[in-house]
Amino acid sequence: AGAPIITVDGPSGSGKGTISRRLARQLGWRWLDSGALYRLVAYAGRQRGLAISDAAGHAYLALHLDVRFDEGSDGVERIWLDGVEVSVAIRGEDIGKGASVVAAMPEVRAALLERQRAFAGAPGLVADGRDMGSVVFPAAELKIYLTASARERALRRHKQLKQKGLSANLAALSLEIAERDRRDMDRPIAPLKPADDAVVVDSTSMTIDAVVERVLQLAAARR
């Protein structure tokens, strides 16, 4: 087998990103934020004036994205597209919605598959998204499905957007998140659902530290 992989899947606002980044840092492993790739495809498509229904156009972009991920010493994720920093620009809920539309296109998912698998490598990888355990890394040694109540997820997302200086209205955000989750769960290809062998963790009333600790314990128990 190759280098170990831990997958963290779940709905938006479940804390996947925060938890995965922390896990990767504590383990000294690589990190794949696969949602960012779908956001970048939607963002690049918008920049180029593609119709949101243009599957071939978005798949082309997915194959040829010139993207660079970087985590500074401050632990903040930075993302460049075509040499321009887009870390904050891709975080808005409008781009999240566009991402979930292009993510339902089989051509786009296929185009991103190898790019995602290329992140695997020594000493290990923490991959977060919707189908990391079910489709992209089916042989991962530990698969986590992270959830939280809809209200808690909306609150977390709201706080996160505000911290980034992006506008956010809690009521509108709750509806947008519900709509995006429904689209992610109902799509025929790689729908959001726990992999058969995933451990479901409900983080509604858990602190970030407690979730990280729990995942590290589960990982240790498998070695």
Ligand code: C5P
């Ligand atoms: O995680 P994030 O909110 O950044 O993801 C944005 C969108 O990208 C999700 O709503 C989903 O539609 C899509 N996505 C996906 N598969 C992944 C990661 C994200 O379909 N592995």
